[in-house]
Amino acid sequence: MADETTTITAHCLCKTHTFTATVPKSSLPLQASCCHCTSCRRVTGALYSSAAAWPDPSVDLSQLKRFSFSENIELFSCQTCSSGLFCMGNATGNKPWVVTGALVNGPGVARYATHMFVGDTLDGGASIWLPREDEDGKPVKRYKQSRRGDNVEEVSADWPGPKKLSPERLDATPSPEVTNLSCFCKGVQLQLRSGADLGPTPEEDLRRWFVDPKTLKYTGSLECCDSCRLSFGSDLISWAFAPLSHLAFPEDSGHSEFPQTIGALREGVDSSAKDPRLGTLAYYKSSPEIERYFCSRCSASVFYAVHDRPDMLDIAVGLLDHPDGARAEGLLKWLDKIGWAQDSAGGWREGLTKTAGDLQRGWAGATGKPLNT
Secondary structure: OOOOEEEEEEEOOOOOOEEEEEEEHHHOOEEEEEEOOHHHHHHHOOOOEEEEEOOOOOOOOOOOEEEEEEOOEEEEEOOOOOOEEEEEOHHHOOOOEEEHHHEOOOOOOEEEEEEEOHHHHOOOHHHHHOOOEOOOOOEOEEEOOOOOOOOOOEEOOOOOOOOOOOHHHHOOOOOOOEEEEEOOOOOOEEEEEOHHHHOOOOOOOHHHOOEOOOOOOEEEEEEOOHHHHHHHOOOOEEEEEEEHHHEEOOHHHOOOOOOOOHHHHHHHHHOOOOOHHHOOEEEEEEEOOEEEEEEOOOOOEEEEEEOOOOOEEEEEHHHEEOOOOOOOOOOEEEEEEEEOHHHHOOOOHHHHHHHHHHHHHOOOOEEOOOOOO
């Protein structure tokens, strides 16, 4: 009896590009590899990348934008909306791998099989919140660096352990004063000043919902909204929320301030006399009230701007270069809930999101403060 088949689909945010493959149901789920290396964080804007072998090795990627990530891997994305879609090169056996964030959320389509380069995060990054066992109860292995070659080192699911930062450090006011942020290719290079100068405000003051009232750290949020997922190419994405007044060009680039409203930022990017310090920053208008900023060269997600918040931005956490590690806990106070969890319902991401939410709620560094957006 012939094996029953099913069709899996991947597409970008703007749906200019859609890819399908018909596969035996018995070949699913696709086995995804997650990479937490600094380069993957900078090229996506997320805290990790994840990809799996695409079932059709002859898929035509010629209409996609191509970026040389390294001598071993090429990245393929949408020229219009910047969504990451595929990667291919020596590292994938010269066969196409699909970015899992682009996959339609069908039941049993994919699962996370391994994690590598967790050591690059310094603090474990998102790895501590991701499933520790698969559906069969087998451990999902984590590797400090590569999972192949000499000196392969496996690490625990909660590496480097819950005491990476002391409770005193987690509850301290933010530091350092300035954190650099940049995409992989350095086409976008900016600085984010901490919220320490914003001063204590009542928790009910919704104008400052993005600042933890005790520590004055910016709020960090792990989310799985469909639009953000497609834009980043990552199943779970991470935002930090901050006022435009606290963004700046690098110190050696002159004294003119960074645009102070999202309207001014949009006009600056659109201008024929574009400020060169904005670099490769571009945007895709995903709805009449929303701009999604990205690097026009390496396609990293950078900002999310919505018109009813004219003086602030959502900032892609994967771009932050903070000495505490990928989660930037000296700058951010993380929520203990997954934003837009309902978008994962009914498909393979539902279990991923539920597990991440459970692990995050049990994590000592999280805050129970609601996100009032």
